[in-house]
Amino acid sequence: MENPIVRVEHLYHRYTSSRWAIEDINFQIDDAGVVGLLGSNGAGKSTTMNIICGVMRQTAGEVYIGGINTLKEPVKARKLIGFLPQKPPLYPDLTVDEYLRFCAEIQWMDKKKIKSAIAAAEERCGITHMKDRLLRNLSGGYQQRVGLAQAILHDPKFVVLDEPTNGLDPNQILEVRQLIKDIAVDRTVMLSTHILSEVQATCSSIKMIEHGRVVFSGSTEDFDNYIEPNTLYLEFDQLPEMDELMKLPGIKRAEALDNHGVRLWYDGERGTIKQVMREAVSRGWDMIELRKEKSSMEAVFAKLSGK
């Protein structure tokens, strides 16, 4: 069987204090696409990413990139990884071209391939027309594009982006998100964020870390469905009396949303939903819709992070 793109085994890290910053992190990624590393501030996202990318050495545990152990064969492993750290080291007095050439050289790229690799990365990131500009004269959005270009310069199979839209304005955020999705068509991108809308807009799967431990690993859809919803949405041609709805067994609260729609808080039992339908028929209510509402991502995040 082919090696997974990333395998993290029993990863621990402790800075100077006795507290673990991350504790027994385990996961594996096999597919292309965008994986979101989600967690509150201080949860351990940057620590995990820095170790995976070989920027920091773990206290214990192993990381394998394409089957290569990052401690035993760091140079070989690094060639498979592209990394955009939270604060990318951009040199303001270099042009885009000069900077990317510098990055190619420190990534041990084959000298003969550098020129075409820079042109390809610039094209992919939409910065070809900026190639002779000094980095200091670029907007935040374009600087981030340059950061992404250096991360994909050597055509790595795995790209790690630490809070890639941090500090950008709303338009730049949309552009950078689209670029990340484009990049992830033929490789795996892992991005860290504590912004839920970012995950929803960009990621196909999620790993959530809280207090240094993985508390969720699954698809974005599984994350959405993690909490069994406790509200129903009902629509009527003509609303029944709220009192009547409130008195139904298993219903805890009722709220009219407009002239036709009602939200009911229920006890989570399937029997309660069936009973609501039976009552609607027997009492002659003109119900035209009944559905379970999804829990919000915020609710799932709050539950998983214990907040």
Ligand SMILES: Nc1ncnc2c1ncn2[C@@H]1O[C@H](COP(=O)(O)OP(=O)(O)OP(=O)(O)O)[C@@H](O)[C@H]1O
């Ligand atoms: N250089 C450091 N020295 C000591 N403790 C650190 C250091 N860097 C991080 N920590 C601690 O390690 C824990 C995990 O931090 P980390 O930066 O990995 O979290 P994060 O999820 O990336 O947070 P953020 O979203 O704020 O960047 C936190 O308790 C943090 O205070």
